[in-house]
Amino acid sequence: MGPIRQTYAGTKEFPPITRAYTDVSQAVKEKGLLQRARGFYALVGLAILAGFAGCIVAFFSLGDSWWQLAVAAASGILFTQVAFLAHEAAHRQIFASGPANDRLARFIGPAIVGMSVSWWSTKHTRHHANPNRVGKDPDIEIDTISFLDEDAASARGVRRMITKRQGWLFFPLLTLEGLNLYALAFRHLLFNREPIKGRFREIALLLVRHAVVWTPIFVFLPLGMAIAFFFVQVAVFGVYMGASFAPNHKGMPVIAKDAKLDFFSKQVRTSRNIRGGWWATWLMGGLNYQIEHHLFPNMPRPHLAKARPIVMKACEELNVPYTETSLIQSYAIVIDYLNRVGLAARDPFDCPMATTARRGLGPAA
Secondary structure (H helix, E strand, O other), X not given: OOOOOXXXXXXXXXXXXXXXXXXXXXXXXXXXXXXOOHHHHHHHHHHHHHHHHHHHHHHHHHOOOOOHHHHHHHHHHHHHHHHHHHHHHHOOOOOOOHXXXXXXXXXXXXXXXXXXXXXXXXXXXXXXXXXXXXOOOHHHOOOOOOOOHHHHHOOOHHXXXXXXXXXXXXXXXXXXXXXXXXXXXXXXXXXOOOOOOOHHHHHHHHHHHHHHHHHHHHHHOOHHHHHHHHHHHHHHHHHHHHHHHHHHOOOOOOEOOOOOOOHHHHHHHOOOXXXXXHHHHHHHXXXXXXXXXXXXXXXXXXXHHHHHHHHHHHHHHHOOOOOXXXXXXXXXXXXXXHHHXXXXXXXXXXOHHHHHHHOOOOOOO
């Protein structure tokens, strides 16, 4: 078959559009859509606090009951909602002051969610600068899941077995993403030799967070129930996080490493919005407006919907595809894309009929 040669989008597919971003940005500023939305975020914060208070009351009221798993699931959802706030603070969407946003993100990320904000910020900044660009976007780098054909073709052992069916396995694997994020936080802070701002403060916050969250569970619940509580909470957190971020770029055009593209084309053509209005915005923490978020990363969540018609009009005038699907359709696209990439990990000489015969499920070829 020869080496894998996946085709990537480049300048010919994405012709540069001069002044596009400047014009859209001006229209957004005139509408006041970059102004802070303190009242909105105050209400979100209060709602999350009320949710956690309800979980704590339910935990101690239920005692030795398998209904505790419902509390575990609810707390997993709440931790994801806090992760959305940490993401927005890191983008400086919440406060007018940059340092105030940074302080909030650096506290609630490790102290409540259990993630390293220094790790997240470094990775996420690179992603925003070059979404879906080969060699520059860490979100499409090789991991348990392969997002590029050549990465899938290089898979060996257990990873090869996973890669062959990675589309179907994607959501089940997300049940482990919470544990992965916790592990990545400690690995980044303990073993990364590069200077990290607030390294020991983050480590301390992470240790306190895990002690405060997990100690009561293992103290007040029977061991089996405590273990089940732990895994349900972490699984819900991982699936919710992954299901919120996955629809945004997976299955959209992948850009060649050396392609020279203007900012507007690069951000719009590689991003996908999710229809649904207010409920999708609540469910996904504003990530449903991924196009607008990538064009204006510091735009507060409630203003993204107002920026949408401005961006859509510009795309229509400039003949730039504006991609928007339903949430279910986006998941189908992600699964299909990952399965197609996973084909590169399969044996090209593996005959389906021969495989069936070897399994004794049909006549020999």
